[in-house]
Amino acid sequence: MANGTNGQTTAMVHGAAQSGLAAGTTATEGFGTSALARQAELHAATLQAKATASIQARYVMADRRPRDLMSVRQKLLADAMRPGFAEKAIYKKPIGGGKFAEGPSIRFAEAALRAMTNVLVECPVVFDDAEKRTILVSITDLEANTTFEQEVTIAKTVERQNADGRHVISARTNSRGQSTYLVAATEDELLQKQNAAVSRAIRNNGLRVVPGDIAEEAVRQCRSTMNGQTLSNPAQARKDLCDAFFDLGVTVEQLADYLGHPVETMTTDEIEELRGVGVGINESQTTWRDALASKVSSRSATEETPAKPDAAKGAAERLAAKVAEKKGAVAAPPKPAAPAYDVEQLLAEIDQLEGPQAHDTWRTRVTRDPSWNATGEDGRKRVEEAFKAHAKRDREMTGTTL
Numbered sequence: 001m002a003n004g005t006n007g008q009t010t011a012m013v014h015g016a017a018q019s020g021l022a023a024g025t026t027a028t029e030g031f032g033t034s035a036l037a038r039q040a041e042l043h044a045a046t047l048q049a050k051a052t053a054s055i056q057a058r059y060v061m062a063d064r065r066p067r068d069l070m071s072v073r074q075k076l077l078a079d080a081m082r083p084g085f086a087e088k089a090i091y092k093k094p095i096g097g098g099k100f101a102e103g104p105s106i107r108f109a110e111a112a113l114r115a116m117t118n119v120l121v122e123c124p125v126v127f128d129d130a131e132k133r134t135i136l137v138s139i140t141d142l143e144a145n146t147t148f149e150q151e152v153t154i155a156k157t158v159e160r161q162n163a164d165g166r167h168v169i170s171a172r173t174n175s176r177g178q179s180t181y182l183v184a185a186t187e188d189e190l191l192q193k194q195n196a197a198v199s200r201a202i203r204n205n206g207l208r209v210v211p212g213d214i215a216e217e218a219v220r221q222c223r224s225t226m227n228g229q230t231l232s233n234p235a236q237a238r239k240d241l242c243d244a245f246f247d248l249g250v251t252v253e254q255l256a257d258y259l260g261h262p263v264e265t266m267t268t269d270e271i272e273e274l275r276g277v278g279v280g281i282n283e284s285q286t287t288w289r290d291a292l293a294s295k296v297s298s299r300s301a302t303e304e305t306p307a308k309p310d311a312a313k314g315a316a317e318r319l320a321a322k323v324a325e326k327k328g329a330v331a332a333p334p335k336p337a338a339p340a341y342d343v344e345q346l347l348a349e350i351d352q353l354e355g356p357q358a359h360d361t362w363r364t365r366v367t368r369d370p371s372w373n374a375t376g377e378d379g380r381k382r383v384e385e386a387f388k389a390h391a392k393r394d395r396e397m398t399g400t401t402l
Contacts (some may be wrong), residue, residue: 109206133156230268341379
């Protein structure tokens, strides 16, 4: 195939035997010039030009249609008022001792980025081999021209207790004495790991471009929405929670083990806690096994902590002393009154003061001492007058204000 434009001739050769050119090579001849290019190179150049034009178009639109933060706030609060959104907006992750790390979930961050507008999210693969894959997650605020980046590395392995038919890389014994195998991940397992890791990176970096006060207000509204939903119909809230955990593979009996009592007596605080744990499991922040182990160990530690006999004995002794005092026991002698200041000594100290800071420090120390009130009205008046006169002279000499 050949065509001529403005004295130029281009030939596309599909067979290695024609014209002596390799397959897929484009030959271009002009006035005294010629060039050869592989189709793959042309395709890469086309993709690069397309990406450049796309990014430029985003910046142009951001300049023409800037965001309105009040609109961002209203959109995010409107989402937070929907129970279906609010119940998935906050995650909880057990960190031991009955405590939890919690914060806005991935779904919350996605809604916040949609409300913000003019935010570019990119997740290109920057490295890939047989053992791992590295993805660069970047969040760019097109209006502020600010980018937050994070590299996410995903190992192409997973741990399984059953390694039948799998390529085993290594093995270990877990805390329960069971064998756990590190095996090569399938495409589905790798995709699941990749999506979870990338989503967490988008959440962490995406929330950095959202104004903190707007995000915090929306989180509070999510809590208020779910509290109102729970209080209006606690039985339905328990039922919905049990159904949600059943979808995660957690039975009602396992929920009872977590709570330490039947599910029917679950309180509103426990519903909120389990709802957050469920979000954390969904987003791969934690697992049910880890959450259950943390809760059970925390409850056991609380139940097994004995009372301190010394503290109890001390409290009993103090109570007995108060009762004896009320019955007419000998009262403790009163504290001696503070002695009065030596006025002449104070006047001598005033003469040694230099600078506003020294005056302020000295006056604060003296007037707050109980001896100041015991000095008597006449003595205090003499000291005050001398202090004011000296401070005035010092101010005039140094040119400063007191």
